[in-house]
Amino acid sequence: MCADTPKDTPEYKQTLNLPKTDFPMRAGLPKREPAWLDRWEKIGVYDRLREKALAVKGTDAERAPFTLHDGPPYANGHLHIGHALNKTIKDMIVRSHQMMGRDARYIPGWDCHGLPIEWKIEEQYRKKGKDKDDVNVIDFRQECRKFAEGWVDVQREEFKRLGITGNWADPYLTMNFHAERVIAEEFMKFLMNGTLYQGSKPVMWSPVEKTALAEAEVEYHDHKSHTIWVPFKVQNGSGDLATARVVIWTTTPWTIPSNKAVAFGKGISYGLYEVTGTPEECWCAAGETYILADTLAADVFTAARLEEGQFKRVRDVAADELDGLVLAHPFNGMDGADGYWDYDVPMIDGDHVTDDAGTGFVHTAPSHGQEDYECFVARNWLDRMTHNVGEESEFLSHVPFFAGMRVFDQKGKEGKANNAVIAKLVEAGGIIARGRVAHSYPHSWRSKAPIIYRNTPQWFASVDREVGDGLDTHGKTIRSRALNSIDELVKWWPQTGRNRLYSMIEARPDWVLSRQRAWGVPLTCFTRKGLLPTDPDFLLRNDAVNARVAAAFEVEGADCWYADGAKERFLGSDVNPDDYDQVFDVLDVWFDSGTTHAFVLRDREDGSEDGIADVYMEGTDQHRGWFHSSLLQACGTLGRAPYRNVVTHGFTLDEKGNKMSKSLGNTIVPEKVIQQYGADILRLWVAQTDYMVDQRIGPEILKGVADSYRRLRNTMRYMLGALNDFKPEQRVPVEEMPELERLMLHRLAEIDHQVRKGYSEFDFQGVFSTVFNFATIDLSSFYFDIRKDALYCDGDSHRANACRTVLDILFHRLTTWLAPILVFTMEEVWLERFPGEASSVHLIDMPETPKDWLDEPLAAKWAEVRKVRRVVTAALEVQRTDKVIGASLEAAPVVHVRDADTLAALKSVNFEDICITSAISLSGDPQPAEAFRMPETEGVGVVFEKADGEKCQRCWKILPDVGQHKHAGTCKRCNDALG
Template identity: 45%
Template sequence: MTESKSTDLYRDTVFLPSTSFPMRGGLPKKEPEILTRWKNIGLDEAIQQKSNDRLAAGHKVFTLHDGPPYANGHLHIGHALNKIIKDVINRAHRMNGEVVRYIPGWDCHGLPIEWRIEEEYRKAGKNKDDVPVLQFRAECRNYAKNWLSTQSAEFQRLGVQAEWDNRYATMDFSSEATIVEEIGRFLLNGSLYRGLRPVMWSPVEKTALAEAEIEYHDHTSVTIFVAFPIVNDPTTDKRLEGTSAVIWTTTPWTIPANRAIAYNTEITYQVIVADTVQEDSFVNIGAKFLVAQDLAEAFCSQVGIASHSVVHSLPGKALAGAVAAHPLRGKGFDYDVPLLAGDFVTTEAGTGLVHCAPAHGEDDFYLCRDHQIGVDELVEDDGRYVSTLPLFAGIHVFKASDPVCEQLTLVREESKQTHKAFAGLVSRSSIVHSYPHSWRSRAPVIYRATPQWFIAMDDDREIRKNALSVLEGVTFVPAQIRNRLTSMVASRPDWCISRQRAWGVPIAVFVNKETREVLRDETVMKRIVDAFKVEGADAWYTSPASRFLGEKYNADDFEQVFDIVDVWFESGSTHAFVLGKDKLNFPADLYLEGSDQHRGWFQSSLLECVGTRGVAPYKAIVTNGFVMDEQGRKMSKSLGNVVAPQDVNDSMGADILRLWVMNSDTNDDLRIGKEILKQQGDLYRRLRNTLRWLLGGLDGFSDAEKVSYDDLPELEKWVLHRLTELHQVIQQAVQSHEWVGVYPTLHHFCTTDLSAFYFDIRKDALYCDDKSSLRRRAVRTVLDILHRCLCTWLAPVLCFTAEEAWMARFGEGKSVHLEDFSTMPSEWSNDALAERWVQLRAVRRIITTEIENARREGVIKSSLQAAVDLSFSEQEAEIFGQYDWAELVIVSQVDVNIIPGAASLYTTRQNQAGEGHDIPRVRVASGHKCARCWKVLDEVGQNADHPELCLRCVDVVSQ
């Protein structure tokens, strides 16, 4: 009989693997089918019922509160990243035996949606101001509703498990009522007030903006040095006489609003005189200027003073009481400009003297306020100067640099001709610098003082102090991000919560027209909240003020406020209408968002909750990074490097995207692109093949085959020990929320410990041993455990593939997502055994390296054609001599030789190739190849009935 014929003869006696689980995932087609199946079998309801049962049994409750994405446009890769991490964490806690309810949410109010509706108006030639406010709000609501539905479907396509039919949205009537109730809490406790403050203002959008709504881009600004003639010299020796204080600014348009100049008492200043000037300089010889000593040389260079003399040096404190004239004095700006001490003045740039326009800068505002200097509101909502402003009425501030410089030039020439102290424009240039822009309109913003509604950070409620205190008890992942949030809270000003828009929850309060005091009445606020519960925030626009004020107050005496509340206040209030209800913990166990939310949702939620309840709304914060392209660049349509999650779903499958997330360092910025996704596809295939191998090896497995732990061979016990180690890794991640590295560790186990080691060794026993043999039964016992562990451990990430692998074994009526993580008996953990197998594998690597060398050199074609001469010292023989090395290194024969008196040959092995007897010797095995198991053995041919088989295979075939 030829070899091929004999092989064919015994093929059916080999227990080859069989499974319905295909090698190729076909995820883009398979995943939607699984989603449909989940809906058909009522998986979400079954999960909910299991949670109810656990709650009744007293199981621990875990609550991750969902930070609401904005209902505007399709999901981007950052949405997918964040939601997948949340889903993995929720699933893991649920499979760890906890009660988990995940309520997804949406942020639905605010400027981005309003801006979209306005864009449609502009295309149609309509003016938003001509549209009734209720009609406009209805269009905004419909827009948000449509995108909420779209995003919900897209999240579900990613495999995210949540109570989608029980989602929350800030535009729900109940939510709007709760938001206004939260505003009322600040109103009634005294923290809410209306004040005039400079805030970030978008002239394009005509509203105040929060810091979280600002992004920074390069911007070219005109820069000018301006001279303010000193008119009141407080020094006894008249050191400032005839001198001009010089400021430098990147915002020439703020010069009309100047009311003071700031200096620092710790800086030394000089009065310098221009001795010679460059040809193109605006400065005349003999002009005297006051500047900081450390900046004098740089100043002279920038304004074209070729040489100068120092007339006086004087400490900053000597400037107390000095007064300058506004450079446009005589042109409608006839007021004094006092020099005031300010700690914020530095010598990093400019002149060491800072121009203060209290309407357009925070430091400026507070310094002038402390000196009882009023604030002039000179800029309209759209960024144009007010009609009453001399010289510049109606000019837009972003077009004001030339007109302002022209007037300052006229002043300069006049001062030269009259031989007065130098006044006006000293020099003009430009600078490219990082400048704040609205992240919605992408247009530059300004600081503008307007009457706004604020929540005080440092009043009697001490919100800032209490917020910093409660943060000490919050866990941060990664730990170093703690400083980011605490520093932001420590330095933030009072919270400006008002916006001058239409789509949102109004700051539903009343102001007494005569006293300008806000009405703080609990009964009035309750009427407002009750109306919002039934009619939503539209009730504020449809109802007369008397409905809320009642008979106690005359509606004519009050102003009804129609500013809407900052959307960050809304999202920061979501804890109030989600947590602490329906089995959801308050505070939440976890908030998880991107790193930008330290100035956004993490902070607004903290301040809102501390201000109303005195506690943080979360016990832990996890931060994920941003997603960049493969070159580390920000994604943009212009670069063509945008990776849309919908495209990945359609081309590769959501499980590939989920695997990418959990194989990445999500604490830092992540990268994604075609090559990276291709790599994830390769990793996925290895995991899938591991599951397929397990399923193939378990074909027909029943509990009757199981072998007790005590009867397992040592190799199987080692596998179970490794499972206990992986179980600890999973448990640590569940408890700490630190998942970085967990699934790469699991992947390494599958590829290195299983596929390249355990599976390779046990393939022979699984395929060729008798079905009743202890060794084969032990292998299948462990494969059963491996399948259950790997399916449940992979289920939080590969939610579709793990389900498919579970169904392939247990049938369509079962779901892995109703299972728990396997428990690990304490006897499985065996450190001594594990250490021994570390040594065994080290020896094995040495042997297999020599086998591979022999194969490359043509001595053998496959490892089963090899025989190995293996030498051990006496000490090593005690450790390693008991093992079947032919089985461990997958050769046909191993002859062990013990060298008496030899030192350790492997544990301290040196490279002595060709010299010592510690190098395994690989040769061609003697005997014949078994037609069934392919081992080359001398015993093949000893059985007359089956001369092509080894004795082991003869026994199996005979039965």
């Protein structure tokens, strides 16, 4: 009211149709969200959705199934921010597809076997002074099972607190008896189809954990290693090569005792170099000659403490001269070695040799390096492999000088082996330089201790043998099936995931299936005594035996493999147990999780009808982990990939882009975020980030997310208030709506298409930004702002009812569009309008939007209207800043528009209402010099004028007719509304 309003002027505020709602501005999510969780559990939302799908099965309304297969988190420890990101993305995928008309099933699961749990139990034993090896293996496994069960329960509640929907009452666990049965059965398929074999080759080995590791179980950290330059004497050279030495460089001195060859590169330029002088402290001698890569020779002599002028290049050494040379091992002929190293060391060519670093020659120990091993495989030299290093990285008793010395001790610290080898090389005159180098080195991701490559008998699945199962549609080998699946059967989000996994599969060696541990599913196979692994009858392949194993595992679990008399029980009467040995290695846990498609998607009623998942979704590290192992495993048993889409998320960093670390104090714990803001804010952070790359989180980022949430919440609150008393009979047909309402329906139809497309392509950032911008720009700052006057002041008018009809339509779209993201808030919004014991926004679908709501000509017209409106509002903002006016209703500007079509469009709408002014004049006359202009909107100028008349005490417009009607101080519109 104006300050000079007479005291007897009627109070009109109570006659306005102001928004009314109990929906609070403050969300209070941390305290209120648990009640919604309890409510969903009570009404059984997930089960009701399944019943809903079952009820229409076989009808025209049948819902197509959609399955996101959950990559199992490890049942060990509280959730971190990566877990929250991962499970929230999965939840948004499942919920959005459900609300778009699918039967979207989600079975959460856990990885329960493996070294991390076994390691925890061993730690408990060590604290009590007990040795794991002295404990009955079944008792030990039971303790591991109990440990996993405890963490499954903890993590389940933490996941549910994030608002994750799914079959929490019946998740899958890799340690369930049926799962253990299927894992064993899937392994036995490899046994029967000819891809399983036992081989002795170098594998990544953890001396601390005393087991082989898969690549996915290895991470790289900085490590300081010894570096040595070792000369090998030529034994069969002629001329000036007769006394030459070939120099190698290595960062693993402990592998020198296992050297069997020296490799050169055919494309590298080599030279013969002579030492012409030496400083006092030097392991070289004047007159000695060395063969080196030309690009590296100067660096080698510098490391050997020679100065420029103390060595010279004698001549070229061609690759043909190197090929066929035989060298002597540095320890050849040493006293006390009993001839252990008195063998020929051939020179061989290798594609892996470069002249980027070192000497241009590669010390080759086939028992301790993959490329070294492959060189020997290519030459059929596997009989030359050494077995010098044991499971604790100790030199075995048969190795002279070094027996019992370890590369790394039981805590992962450097042992005595490297220094002992270096000292013996010095004694033998077999070293010209030494040093230390800091470099990236493989470590076990569990113990964080460095690993070694070690030749040891292991069980492998061949990726290049023909799979004898007849499933040849996509290839005859595991590798070919995997590569074809990647390109022909799977969509990748983002596409870079395809490239990464393809290159890994293309270059990968055979899969190491065995682990020398206790907590896992055993390799359920038997080997024939007295036969070599290469013998066709070495492995027992017997369907009846396999069936007995599977049946026992189903009832008793894998523990029965370790029971007394297990071998006799499984071999039965048709196989003599005295002829066979039972294998007790356990399967790589990646084989466990790789087989989940079989016991979840294939075997469960709520799995996938064809055993293939619509989506696998995990972090980018799973290209070498779960995506990888699942692909290999399924290609060996199904003949194809077990998934149709692979979605990948990046890693979560702090606000500065640093990796999170407890030592840096920059970790973000989901529980703390939920306690401060609520789970919906954490979910909104996920939706606002481009999760397919590395994303950032921190206090300031979360504050920004909370601000976006508040703005959106206020938009929903306004709609609830405006729809408070809206009745079905007040609905206005679309064809009878004013243009502004039809424009909003056009925008809604556009947004609906973008939302569905975004959800289908797993683009939550795109979905949320689209909906958020629509809600805050198209609605709050434009449509709501314009229509407040009609809603508040018109009464039960056609225009007001058309607006409320649109608001009702918008309400149903916005709540369902956002429900997969803001699961708690949209439930609160929904229940505010539609309360009821069984009511839930999560039980309904996104409403279908009629295509005829799209109206491009109308949208084009209003695009021009909105352009001119922006010039008007900017001109009025200048007057407001200069204190000429306090509100836009005090203005009645003159708008000059050069374009005739635009001018006609403005005249066809109530442009003063669009600009929220009391009046407006539209003119095609040239713009006066004083007119306000905006460079981006040519041909439009605005001349400010104050509105003429008195202020209506009800709608606050300034109009000439105020005070001339029955109701004091009102305009005609308000007078008529009052009756």
